[in-house]
Amino acid sequence: DAGVTQSxxxxxxTRGQQVTLRCSPISGHKSVSWYQQVLGQGPxxxxxxxxxxxxxxGNFPDRFSARQFPNYSSELNVxxxxxxxxxxxxxxxxxxxGTEAFFxxxxxxxxx
Amino acid sequence: xxxxxxxxxxxSVPEGAIASLNCTYSDRGSQxxxxxxxxxxxxxxxxxxxxxxxxxEDGRFTAQLNKASQYVSLLIRDSQPSDSATxxxxxxxxxxxxxxxxxxxxxxxx
Numbered sequence: 001d002a003g004v005t006q007s008x009x010x011x012x013x014t015r016g017q018q019v020t021l022r023c024s025p026i027s028g029h030k031s032v033s034w035y036q037q038v039l040g041q042g043p044x045x046x047x048x049x050x051x052x053x054x055x056x057x058g059n060f061p062d063r064f065s066a067r068q069f070p071n072y073s074s075e076l077n078v079x080x081x082x083x084x085x086x087x088x089x090x091x092x093x094x095x096x097x098g099t100e101a102f103f104x105x106x107x108x109x110x111x112x
Numbered sequence: 113x114x115x116x117x118x119x120x121x122x123x124s125v126p127e128g129a130i131a132s133l134n135c136t137y138s139d140r141g142s143q144x145x146x147x148x149x150x151x152x153x154x155x156x157x158x159x160x161x162x163x164x165x166x167x168x169e170d171g172r173f174t175a176q177l178n179k180a181s182q183y184v185s186l187l188i189r190d191s192q193p194s195d196s197a198t199x200x201x202x203x204x205x206x207x208x209x210x211x212x213x214x215x216x217x218x219x220x221x222x
Contacts, residue, residue: 042212
């Protein structure tokens, strides 16, 4: 069984550019969440989608947006990149109702 | 503001000994509790979940939950060098959002 897949694995962008990160959840999982992890910190919640609807948003600026597609895959978009956006971006897949969440391998974003 | 607190470590434990990792959380409405292991440069890997008070054992790992004290712990028996990693405590409430601690860095000394 395929786990959670994210693409790309690494990305280097220049300040001010835009980036799109992609995530495919585990088959049968309808919930996808996005997290940002900076070095030395735990992952911070960005967005949660369930059945293609946004169900939660963390304390991130409007430059961050996301969506979920009919096949339950998801994209995270970040506009007007700042140096501080450099981080590991993680996608988590889960069913709904307090169940376990499984992470993809992450996308390492470096903004220069 | 929901908070999850962990001792950042580093925690050094001799090979073969028991490693004890602790976590406290602030939101009494929290429903589900998880431990993730994260190797350097990798993504978090789920190793234990616990939903009710008491102990839950899985191989060398035991998770303990005390909702009255808002306390979760993870015990690793017969610690191995491959257990050296950062361990993240995560809590999920009714909003389905995971709130993480900063992680405890564990080093197993051969």
